[in-house]
Amino acid sequence: MVRGKSTSGSGLPENYEGIVNLITAQYPNLSSGFQKIARFVTQNPNVVALESISVIALRCDTHASSLVRFAQEFGYSGFKELQAVFQTRLATAAPGFRERVKALDGELSRHARSGNLGYLRDLVVRDIAALQDLLERVPEDTLTGAARLITGADTIYIAGQLRSEPIALLLRYLLTMLHRRVVLLDPAGGLAQEMAETMTRGDVLVAIAFRHYAQEVVAISERAAASGTPVIAITDSQLSPIAKDAKALFTVPEDEYSFARTLAAPMCLVQCLAVASAAILQRGRDEMPRIPTVTEKDRSRGAAGPRRRRAEGT
The missing domain is CATH 1.10.12 (Lyase 2-enoyl-coa Hydratase; Chain  A, domain 2)
Known part of the structure; x- marks a missing residue:
């Protein structure tokens, strides 16, 4: 994300990108209450721009006075001044x-x-x-960069637990079908973090975590960063604990934390990562990139067997 400009003399960001960068930089030092507000305003910019302070407070499960203090924490005179920065985004923003x-x-x-x-x-x-x-x-350059990390890695490590586990399993399947060396850092047996110690600079880690972030995935992501292993993070916010060290960051915000949290978007995202990787690996082919299925591979192996036997005269 590009750091935004500041208003003349005030030193305060005058656009959405600038305020989000400022919030991200200060996030670790905020109180838990302000961190909750920070997550909400960065994931719901249209709500912050358009709704009244009372509605925003209700949606954020906080008090209006807390929103005022949050704005003042970043140097604004009040919430209205902070809200005006979010309103500058509406001219070019897609619907929320x-x-x-x-x-x-x-x-x-x-x-x-x-x-x-x-x-x-x-x-x-x-x-x-x-x-x-x-x-x-999702930006094009982030997709391209992530696909290059995946195709250029010696080993692709994938970490996703709790409700992120199905996403991790799908990505492992797709990349395995592309003949990539894939290691799923599964919590079964309690060895996920020990397995992660084998990561090197030539590998890549795909870390997947949403609120409330699986602590083992966070620890694995931090270990990857410490060892110089590039991290592709799929999470809900750039304030996520796995976002700070990501070489490629994909944010899939969640509107509500309820039973009906959707996996459609992150599932689609990892499919796109696999297809983008296939496009690199299959470069030069006339047809569109594709990922073979197990059934297709079984048929191919079955057809190859008789051909080999005929060639050998058996």
Whole structure:
């Protein structure tokens, strides 16, 4: 992220990028209450720009006075002045997650709103919104850089626990099918951190963690940084503990911490990383990059067997 400009004489950021950089730099020194506010404002910039202080406080589960003190912590006279910085982003920003949900909700209003089908409808709406947000959020150069790290690594280590585990498993499968050497730092047996000690500068770690961050994944990410192993981080915010040492950072914000947290966006992201890696590995082919399935490989091996036997005269 590019560091923003400062206002003349005040030294305070005058744009969104600048204030997020400032919050990120000061985040480790903030109180737990201010850290909660910091996470909210960086993940919900449209809400901060458009809503009243009382609504923002309610959404953030804090008091309006705390938002004022938070703004003053960074040198602003009050929350209104901080909010004005977030409003500068709206001219070029894509709709936020909630705006997307509201629009999609209207489009799909003909579907059932109650019962189990209603649950499905709500989940689909949220997943579509999350995927649209992902498309707007991920830079091309970050995708390219991450794919180069993956294809250039001797060994790809993957760490993802709790609800991030399915994402880690999918990425391991896809990269294994591309004939990459992959090590899943699985907590089974309690040896994940010991296995991580074998990481070198020639490897890469893909660390996946969302709130509340799995401590073992955080520890593995810190160990990778200490050993000089590049880290690709997939997380919910640049304030995440695995973000600070990332060579390539992908943020997939979560609007709410509820039972229905979607995995659609991070799952799509790791599929894209695999396809981008395949494009590098399969460069020169006429067709689009693709990842073979186990079934296809089994058929290929089965067809190769008779050919070898015929060639050997058996």
